[in-house]
Amino acid sequence: MTNNPVLHVMQNEWRKTSKTKSQLLLLILTPLVTILFISWGLDYVLSQTSTYKAVVYFQNEEQMHSAEKVLASYPMISGTMTGDPVKDVQEGEVDCAILVQDDQLLLYYDSALLSSSQCMKDAADCADALAFAFEGDEIYEAMLDFLPEREMVDLSTKEDVLDSFLDKMTGLIGMLIFLTMASNALSLSASSVTGEKERHTFDTLVLCPASLRKVLLGKTLVLMTEIFMSGLVGILTAILAMRIWNPEQFRTIRELNQGNCFWVVLLLLLLLSATLVTAAVFTTIASAFSQTKKASLFSSAGMIVISISSMVPTFTKNETVKYFPVANWSLAIKSICKGSHDLSAVGTGFLISVLIFALGIIISSALWERTNE
């Protein structure tokens, strides 16, 4: 049997995690449930903003008859002679209501409830057309003759649609994967590093003839495995969610990456970089808080780090961001999805994260040792 203390500590730490079934379950369930739920939620919100209900309220059959032609040009807008437009809008039954009166047209909407800007635009266009219509058939016909024929041409390509989709999704879902990794790292490192002091098990460990750096390395390597697992579950869940709720984009991404499995390597490298940085940062904070013997304080400090690191890419427009681990997270996922396999950015990020990890272990063990001063 090899006498490497790092391996013994790793075996022991892993056994500890596997004995705490709830922790192991949370490690997998947190990214799975969070990402599935948020993906569904995003899809629901997007579908809500792209559909709407607008109704024209007429006072008599004659009005309704005169407006038939106009309404035919607006298939999303229907006409009715019953109901109260104000009540329907306030109760959220209708997004926009156009009330046709003898001498005026009224457009009702509730800005607090209205989720689709397209609805307002279409309702305003329809109201204009109705105004012309009620000025008299002749004028209306003349207006129609005068107005050139309108045709809408969507110039977006499949890639543009994907780009816009990825902008919306990678920012949020990508960051969510990272956040679940970080929150798991927070609780795990609080237990395995700071917790040693709180549980009074630290002295027994220090008294062993193994250097604290090796003990800490063993603990951090297991922490890394756990964070990596959590991140992998997150990525697989995001892929599954995309397949369920955005099959078109999923197909496009598959087509863009067809015949080249390099994206798998890049994605794993990216995940490993984020894991290395997260493990290093949280082990360092946990070691610093070992002196105070307060895992609860560590949680607050950890939350601050999570919040800052998740916001960094949002405020950084610099091109060099793509080379920095964690900050390049969303950008890299987006570029991998688009079939652009930029190894230089992900590779540089990985090398930097290895350095951060090594530095984290050195600082953490120094901090851990300081607890005995």
Next chain:
Amino acid sequence: MITIEHLKKTFKKNKVEAVKDVSLEVRDGEIFALLGPNGAGKTTTMRMLSTLLTPTSGKITYDGKDITEDMLSVRRRIAFLTNEIRLDGQFTPDELANYYGRLYEMTPEQIEKNKKELFDYFGITEFSKRRYETFSTGMKQKTSLAICLLHDPDTIIFDEPTNGLDILTQRLIEKYVVRLKEEGKCIILSTHILDLVSRLADRVGVIVDGKSVYCGDVSEMARSQNVDTLDEAFVKLYEENHVEQAIVTK
């Protein structure tokens, strides 16, 4: 042999001078008792002896070698047990012994042999597959003791090991201390129980206000203070050396 020379420890964080000047000598194969009132600096001295704390100044030598120079080799030869030390609750004594045995670079055969002997002696064998967290205080202490002694150390440092234990467990531990001495081990014992000191210890060191005020044979201590009992000698040493702290108010 362990020699402590002008040991001093000031905690940086709260600037408390826990140990001011302690000089003691502990010989091979003896039971050495460290006596002192609460807050005298016994635990801090014990923790420095076991390499858990680094002295601010002064020197501790183990067989002539400064312990701060090669702490890892000192740790292979010592065991330290206090009633504060705990083990990971979700593990069984069996798993704990295997883990710490491997960290002490023991072979699986050595671990098995020592584990069996210690577990049998302390009555842990039948509970060896049960989680440590489910044990009573006494059983936890016995398990901690067995794990601490697993690597067969030369020197065993006990910091009030029988505190909070029932009389039966206290007796079991006392008997084991005697057995360790018979095996030629050196035992350093910190306790408040003077009766225990007179029954077990060969020599004694007394610390008052962070300073060592006596180091010598137990049998000599009363005579040296011109009193009849160990209790009286301890009280006399305390009264002669204790300096009332002035209460400083802003």
